[in-house]
Amino acid sequence: MVKREELYVGVDLGGTNVRAAVIDAAGHVLGQEKHRLLSREPPQVAEAVVRAAKTACGAAGMPFTEMKGMGLGVAGWIQKGTGVVMNAPNLGWREVPFLKLVQARAPKLPLWIGNDLSVAAGGERAAGAGRGVDDLLVVLVGSGVGAGIILGGKLHEGASNVAGELGHVMVHPGGRQCGCGQRGCLEAYAGGHNLAAWARDDLRIALAAARAAGQRHPNVGRKLLEIAGEPEKVTAAAMEKAAHEGDELSRRLLEEAGDLLGIALANLITVLNPARLLLGGGVLNGSPRMMRAAIAQVDAHTTKAARLALQITAPELGEQAGVVGAALLARASLALAA
Amino acid sequence: MVKREELYVGVDLGGTNVRAAVIDAAGHVLGQEKHRLLSREPPQVAEAVVRAAKTACGAAGMPFTEMKGMGLGVAGWIQKGTGVVMNAPNLGWREVPFLKLVQARAPKLPLWIGNDLSVAAGGERAAGAGRGVDDLLVVLVGSGVGAGIILGGKLHEGASNVAGELGHVMVHPGGRQCGCGQRGCLEAYAGGHNLAAWARDDLRIALAAARAAGQRHPNVGRKLLEIAGEPEKVTAAAMEKAAHEGDELSRRLLEEAGDLLGIALANLITVLNPARLLLGGGVLNGSPRMMRAAIAQVDAHTTKAARLALQITAPELGEQAGVVGAALLARASLALAA
Structure with missing residues (x-):
């Protein structure tokens, strides 16, 4: 039996696809979802992120509302503190307040955001070839x-x-x-x-x-x-x-x-x-x-x-590194902040 | 009145000179000594280090025995854990168990050793232009x-x-x-x-x-x-x-x-x-x-x-960075270990 309070959802946002997965404390994937981005407009992408996260929760058999937090990995430069995506060439974004856009669609969920390489490194260290x-x-x-x-x-x-x-x-x-x-x-x-x-x-x-x-x-x-x-x-x-x-x-x-x-x-x-x-x-x-x-x-x-x-x-984690790292870094960072 | 339990002695060992200074918690120099190395033989250099430290204590009006610890900065590669100087081109040393040689001459004093750039960075951050x-x-x-x-x-x-x-x-x-x-x-x-x-x-x-x-x-x-x-x-x-x-x-x-x-x-x-x-x-x-x-x-x-x-x-610290950094890094590191 998985303790619900230990579950985080990790999201990996690329220029083409959004992936999401529900991750336990050991970095295991309990349910996941991947779909193509139909638009690169920031509000639509924020929608797609939350939808993917909810679908991954469904696949894991866990309600989205019981997630402890969500981690987002984005290929780009994310401003410290504000979660503003200052520059994301793959998405064609400059100064997009992405964390706020996602937060508006998941009002109660603690969020963490980091860049794609950081989440990959975090994932590999927690559950991959960098253990x-x-x-x-x-x-x-x-x-x-x-x-x-x-x-x-x-x-x-x-x-x-x-x-x-x-x-x-x-x-x-x-x-x-x-x-x-x-x-x-x-x-x-x-x-x-x-x-x-x-x-x-x-x-x-x-x-x-x-x-x-x-x-x-x-x-x-x-x-x-x-x-x-x-x-x-x-x-x-x-x-x-x-x-x-x-x-x-x-x-x-x-x-x-x-x-x-x-x-x-x-x-x-x-x-x-x-x-x-x-x-x-x-x-x-x-x-x-x-x-x-x-x-x-x-x-x-x-x-x-x-x-x-x-x-x-x-x-070791390949395409999973992003979702695993985003979830585990969210866990580490939000636990520190609490 | 300076609290004696807060004083550390820092030593900066170059290829030509040995410097030593008694440093308080704020990184101030209370007394110092500098002399030329007459020999590069490791036991003689260890002697010179302890002698310089004692002279610096004398200049600060503090007994050597009341120092809380000593930090050594050496230009070279120092093995983690052992304090062996693996390679110090300026001194012509390879695999010299220098921490042991100094410890034998100052048996009760807690010691810390690091390389010259590390102590310079530590000194500048604690009390110089990197505050x-x-x-x-x-x-x-x-x-x-x-x-x-x-x-x-x-x-x-x-x-x-x-x-x-x-x-x-x-x-x-x-x-x-x-x-x-x-x-x-x-x-x-x-x-x-x-x-x-x-x-x-x-x-x-x-x-x-x-x-x-x-x-x-x-x-x-x-x-x-x-x-x-x-x-x-x-x-x-x-x-x-x-x-x-x-x-x-x-x-x-x-x-x-x-x-x-x-x-x-x-x-x-x-x-x-x-x-x-x-x-x-x-x-x-x-x-x-x-x-x-x-x-x-x-x-x-x-x-x-x-x-x-x-x-x-x-x-900011110039030639003082080494002694200040060695003393303050010794303080930080020995306090952590205690």
């Missing part, structure tokens, strides 16, 4: 690149809640344009969309050069072009497949992106000396080549003493 | 480059006590040889000894080129050579002076070192989002040019949100 690890980095490489940081057993969110922006460390001054407005950020190379755009740029150059030389196919990237069909359809997954089949352009870019990621990681590990690094996310999981390159750079460039203290492994 | 700041970086650029890290109000020393090695982040893969055995570390450019060596290398090349062309003086670095006398005598201070008098070589290297430091700082600030950065140390204090270059890079490359939350200022 019992006090100094833990969780680095996810998907369309974005980010880090969840736990130091001394506590989530580190920074002075204004923007810690963990590993995607925006400078790896190449004056380099490729990043979505953030800067040039040469790690994410401009290793983030999924940017990696594919980088390959498309190189492919277009190769195509133009081939045509100028009277050839139909470029020498570099030919395999990638075959797999993708046309430059516009190149993805990170297509690059990995092409590299596996001998495509030099794809191999080079995946390894370069992995190298840049690995050096950024090595530098962070040298300074923070964590006990464990969980390395995952859609792009890295889809590209063993990029993963190998990144780990090789960590091995080569981290100080020996910091490398010796470090284990590198994969996150 | 009341929970997320604080203290970065000192002298012959070495290092960071003391306080996050969430707690000193962050890492899983194996080697956090803060900012001097050994990789800024130039395959670049200049660093004392640690790696190539391209920040310290290989910005550390005082390495910066001077870099200038000497470039000067020698310029000299050889000038002679091959039948000229007596090189075009680049002429002013630096005049000021230093010969390449072997170049120092960071001479470079700053020469740059001030128009020497292009000195200007370029100081700015390049500042740029590399600034990018490493920007990346760390982007990921950690601290509220304050204290930036100092002998080399930076002696080279406004390098300091300006570093801060310009921080301004240019830190994410906007992290830069907005950050104040940059100078450490």
Whole structure:
């Protein structure tokens, strides 16, 4: 028999989907729900969040009114104290008072809000591959690149809640344009969309050069072009497949992106000396080549003493990390506040 | 009247000098002592530490036996739990059980040991320019480059006590040889000894080129050579002076070192989002040019949100930071353990 007073609902809000789950104190999922967002208008999204939470409660056989609290993980910068989403590129939001919008639809429920990497790190530490690890980095490489940081057993969110922006460390001054407005950020190379755009740029150059030389196919990237069909359809997954089949352009870019990621990681590990690094996310999981390159750079460039203290492994919770972490961080944080 | 039970003695052990001071709860120095190390043999250094502590007590008019505890700051890697100095390049030590050697000479005194950057950060936070700041970086650029890290109000020393090695982040893969055995570390450019060596290398090349062309003086670095006398005598201070008098070589290297430091700082600030950065140390204090270059890079490359939350200022305690921090960290840590 589950004690009702121990149950929290966790919500993971991405740019496309909202997930919700009822989570017990051990981080187990008792019931869950996932649906697509039909609108990105903040009030509609707040509706969708509460609806998903209620459906997850139904699936767990628990009334929504008996939840002790709700944790929300949002991919974006959340202002400390107010719960205002200052910036969430995936949702196209700026300064959206999201916590208030949700609170208006669930008036009595204690709420907690944090960013997606923080909840992933909290989830992995409580119930995943970071169990019992006090100094833990969780680095996810998907369309974005980010880090969840736990130091001394506590989530580190920074002075204004923007810690963990590993995607925006400078790896190449004056380099490729990043979505953030800067040039040469790690994410401009290793983030999924940017990696594919980088390959498309190189492919277009190769195509133009081939045509100028009277050839139909470029020498570099030919395999990638075959797999993708046309430059516009190149993805990170297509690059990995092409590299596996001998495509030099794809191999080079995946390894370069992995190298840049690995050096950024090595530098962070040298300074923070964590006990464990969980390395995952859609792009890295889809590209063993990029993963190998990144780990090789960590091995080569981290100080020996910091490398010796470090284990590198994969996150365990996968897509569940967000809902589990949001619920467990809500529990920890709301219990402290009570 | 000072309550005796509140007094701790702090010791700062460098490669050349040992300093000791009696510190009250507010971080005030009640009495102090500084003397040169006559030997680097661990037992003699332990003797010198206890002697300096006793002399500082005498200067404060307090018996050594009434100290509540002693804190030791050592420039090096100190093993967690054991107090063994695993590696202290300035002292030429490897795996020296230094805490034990000191304890044998002060059998009843509770001891605490930490590295020099940690004690500097602890001192600045307790009684210097980091007062009341929970997320604080203290970065000192002298012959070495290092960071003391306080996050969430707690000193962050890492899983194996080697956090803060900012001097050994990789800024130039395959670049200049660093004392640690790696190539391209920040310290290989910005550390005082390495910066001077870099200038000497470039000067020698310029000299050889000038002679091959039948000229007596090189075009680049002429002013630096005049000021230093010969390449072997170049120092960071001479470079700053020469740059001030128009020497292009000195200007370029100081700015390049500042740029590399600034990018490493920007990346760390982007990921950690601290509220304050204290930036100092002998080399930076002696080279406004390098300091300006570093801060310009921080301004240019830190994410906007992290830069907005950050104040940059100078450490306040200067040479006192070590003794004050060692005493206050000993107080905090021994009080917790009691």
